[in-house]
Amino acid sequence: AQSVAQPEDQVNVAEGNPLTVKCTYSVSGNPYLFWYVQYPNRGLQFLLKYITGDNLVKGSYGFEAEFNKSQTSFHLKKPSALVSDSALYFCAVRGHSGAGSYQLTFGKGTKLSVIP
Amino acid sequence: KAGVTQTPRYLIKTRGQQVTLSCSPISGHRSVSWYQQTPGQGLQFLFEYFSETQRNKGNFPGRFSGRQFSNSRSEMNVSTLELGDSALYLCASSPGGDTDTQYFGPGTRLTVL
Numbered sequence: 001a002q003s004v005a006q007p008e009d010q011v012n013v014a015e016g017n018p019l020t021v022k023c024t025y026s027v028s029g030n031p032y033l034f035w036y037v038q039y040p041n042r043g044l045q046f047l048l049k050y051i052t053g054d055n056l057v058k059g060s061y062g063f064e065a066e067f068n069k070s071q072t073s074f075h076l077k078k079p080s081a082l083v084s085d086s087a088l089y090f091c092a093v094r095g096h097s098g099a100g101s102y103q104l105t106f107g108k109g110t111k112l113s114v115i116p
Numbered sequence: 117k118a119g120v121t122q123t124p125r126y127l128i129k130t131r132g133q134q135v136t137l138s139c140s141p142i143s144g145h146r147s148v149s150w151y152q153q154t155p156g157q158g159l160q161f162l163f164e165y166f167s168e169t170q171r172n173k174g175n176f177p178g179r180f181s182g183r184q185f186s187n188s189r190s191e192m193n194v195s196t197l198e199l200g201d202s203a204l205y206l207c208a209s210s211p212g213g214d215t216d217t218q219y220f221g222p223g224t225r226l227t228v229l
Contacts, residue, residue: 032214032215034217034218036220041225042222042223043120043206043220043221043222043223044206044208044220045220046217046218046219046220049217051215090159094214102147102149102164102166102171102172102214103149103161103164103172103174104149104151104159104161104208104218105161106151106158106159107158108158109158109159
């Protein structure tokens with residue numbers, strides 16, 4: 001079975017400072033990894049994904065994520081946080097064999113608050 | 117392209133009733149997945165349809181069912197509603213390949229009284 005852990009329920013960061021939202025995963029075989037963001041009363045918006053290739057993935061709104069196979073991690077980063085980045089962030093994994101191939105398994109989410 | 121649309125956006129039902137939610141995918145997408153989001157359980161996968169066939173199913177009771185039509189639109193049905201079914205139901209569409217990104221709709225907020 002595949003699983004995702006987001007160890008921090010909440011992350012607070014000052015505007016202009018770098019931010020990191022942590023994610024670790026467990027899956028059989030090579031993982032497909034995703035980050036989504038959710039604003040209040042909205043659906044999920046796709047930020048970026050890792051399928052294969054370069055370990056550093058760049059996505060929307062200046063976000064990037066680093067895939068680390070040995071640590072089974074896929075942390076989300078941004079060099080300079082904006083107040084408008086305040087939202088709920090979800091990491092997700094999809095296996096690519098067997099029954100879990102087409103479903104996303106999500107972490108519990110991390111609430112990011114950027115303080116002006 | 118227009119995004120994923122879900123109707124209705126809000127729904128209030130009473131215990132024991134049934135409900136049908138609708139999802140229209142992005143044009144050209146053949147896969148539709150459904151997820152339930154609650155404060156306690158987070159985001160949980162319900163089922164996924166591709167070209168009118170259920171390809172994957174999550175761990176939910178048989179009261180939760182779905183279908184997909186030839187135009188890729190999908191519906192999910194919940195029968196004999198329980199208080200615990202109150203949730204945000206999210207639909208996501210993708211072209212259907214296993215590396216494809218799933219794009220989510222705004223969700224249907226179901227409240228069961």
